[in-house]
Amino acid sequence: MRQTAAASGKRASVVGPSPTVASTDGDTAAVQPARASTPRPPLGRRVSGWMFAAVPTGRVAAFRTLVYLFVALDPLWFTPWVRSHAAIPGVFYQPLLVGRLLHLPTPTPPLVNGIFWALIPLAVAAATGRAPRLLGWIVFALYFEWMIIAMSYGKVDHDRFGLLVALAVLPTAGPARHGGTRMTERGGWALRMTQVAVIATYFLSSWAKLRFGGLGWLTSATLERALIRRGTPLTDLLTSTRWPLLLAQFGIVAFELSSPVVFFVRSRLRYWLVGYFYLFHLMVMLTITISFAPHQVAMTSFLPLERVRPIVWIRRFLRRLSDALPRTTTEPRPHDEPRPPASSPAVVDGHR
Amino acid sequence: MGPLRRQDSRTANANRVQAAGVEAGLADPGAVEPHSGSDAEPDGGSDVDRPGRLGRPIRLIVAFVVAVLVLYGTVAGQDDLFPFGPFRMYATADKLNSPVADTHFEIIDTTGATIQLTEVNTGIRRAEIEGQLGRFQKDPSLLRIIDDAYVTLNPKAPSPVRVQIIIRWYALHDGTETGAYTTQTVATWTPPGVTK
Numbered sequence: 001m002r003q004t005a006a007a008s009g010k011r012a013s014v015v016g017p018s019p020t021v022a023s024t025d026g027d028t029a030a031v032q033p034a035r036a037s038t039p040r041p042p043l044g045r046r047v048s049g050w051m052f053a054a055v056p057t058g059r060v061a062a063f064r065t066l067v068y069l070f071v072a073l074d075p076l077w078f079t080p081w082v083r084s085h086a087a088i089p090g091v092f093y094q095p096l097l098v099g100r101l102l103h104l105p106t107p108t109p110p111l112v113n114g115i116f117w118a119l120i121p122l123a124v125a126a127a128t129g130r131a132p133r134l135l136g137w138i139v140f141a142l143y144f145e146w147m148i149i150a151m152s153y154g155k156v157d158h159d160r161f162g163l164l165v166a167l168a169v170l171p172t173a174g175p176a177r178h179g180g181t182r183m184t185e186r187g188g189w190a191l192r193m194t195q196v197a198v199i200a201t202y203f204l205s206s207w208a209k210l211r212f213g214g215l216g217w218l219t220s221a222t223l224e225r226a227l228i229r230r231g232t233p234l235t236d237l238l239t240s241t242r243w244p245l246l247l248a249q250f251g252i253v254a255f256e257l258s259s260p261v262v263f264f265v266r267s268r269l270r271y272w273l274v275g276y277f278y279l280f281h282l283m284v285m286l287t288i289t290i291s292f293a294p295h296q297v298a299m300t301s302f303l304p305l306e307r308v309r310p311i312v313w314i315r316r317f318l319r320r321l322s323d324a325l326p327r328t329t330t331e332p333r334p335h336d337e338p339r340p341p342a343s344s345p346a347v348v349d350g351h352r
Numbered sequence: 353m354g355p356l357r358r359q360d361s362r363t364a365n366a367n368r369v370q371a372a373g374v375e376a377g378l379a380d381p382g383a384v385e386p387h388s389g390s391d392a393e394p395d396g397g398s399d400v401d402r403p404g405r406l407g408r409p410i411r412l413i414v415a416f417v418v419a420v421l422v423l424y425g426t427v428a429g430q431d432d433l434f435p436f437g438p439f440r441m442y443a444t445a446d447k448l449n450s451p452v453a454d455t456h457f458e459i460i461d462t463t464g465a466t467i468q469l470t471e472v473n474t475g476i477r478r479a480e481i482e483g484q485l486g487r488f489q490k491d492p493s494l495l496r497i498i499d500d501a502y503v504t505l506n507p508k509a510p511s512p513v514r515v516q517i518i519i520r521w522y523a524l525h526d527g528t529e530t531g532a533y534t535t536q537t538v539a540t541w542t543p544p545g546v547t548k
Contacts, residue, residue, distance in 0.1 A: 048408070054400050054401075084475020088476065088497060088500075088501060097433055156437060159441075172411070174401050183401070185400060185402045204422065204423075204426045205439035207438075208443045211426070211443070214445060240528075241528065242526060242527045
């Protein structure tokens, strides 16, 4: 729901560093210029207001937890092969520009294993939200080096830009508690930059297609090659004729080039669009087994994550369970002591 | 300056914004979470946590610099510019009637079995082999890296007697796979001590 000053019929006094007011739907694009009798603010200031649109701290806390838990899981589950590079001779190492500029050492077992064993516990610690700045910068540095190692052996992945941006901005997002309702512009900026990185990945990948493949990419056999290389049983259904893949190529470019529209729609439609993005990745996973998992984690920056409260839900479930158990397992007797409050953590089965 | 002190210093300003919102007919801008209900753990009232005096311009400058780097990487850069390189996954255009390459790296072990190698049984990704294909072609002895990686991760498996990189060229007709393919051996190497 968006309400403007003009809608109230009253004169709005625009104050503060940015002539914007937060709307009441709690979404990340929910800051818009306050219409008043004063002239419309300049474009630069409106863009700045958009970039710093305030969000609830609960959303930042949830996003932070999700991102850092993924980072803790990544070396174990998604990129375990990076650790294997520790044993590969340095002759196979092809340092990236950033590695050469920073004079990063050739990966060795102590270096790679050291990062591995430091990154996982520190990312878990960062996921708790404690010391967000200190832990955030350390985790960013460790994960960035982990990624530099990963990409320095002849293959660079293109699914991590959004996640790296998220890791770079989360230390600046300030303190945030799960369920917190206080609004934060610092956190809003962090989420917005992650969103921009996610959409830039889509939009600029189409640009890359036009650069390297030209307009001919649209009618090329590129998806056929992808299916031959990485296909699944599902792809047999798609490769019998050319038309599904041809349409898919047009669809991919149309989707990627139009993805920025997600910033110009209201929250309900935006969630539908983001859901469509996830559906796209599901199809990619089912057909050519590329997960884009880090990108998908970064894309949660579009979602009202503060509504996802697993610990609260578990507590509530346990509370209801503890409320229900005494009624079903014990008969109340006149000399029983009054039942303790259900919210007491000491109550697990109706008895202290 | 700690973030909490920063919050205190701007409380008055934030309250003015909140007041403006109320005056404009908005609901309390700080209370945007009608769903939060009893789950919410209010963390300091309804004021807004803002960047410091330099925080906003610094953030804008950093965002601008990163945007320029990414745009440069997309327009003129290569993968070497990671993380600012072009997002070029499957960005080349394959011809509709030319064969497409499917690279494999594999070993033949002492039992005569051919084992397809992957990042799981070697720790090396196929795309990394493809990325350095020219080096393997020029100096096949580099395949010892693959041999060592496989033996390290599979110490109980039968020993390799040959390591090779092959490319299967799948024929296409009008953009569709015909089922026919030819095999090109790019590089092959025999571990020392193995009788050819």
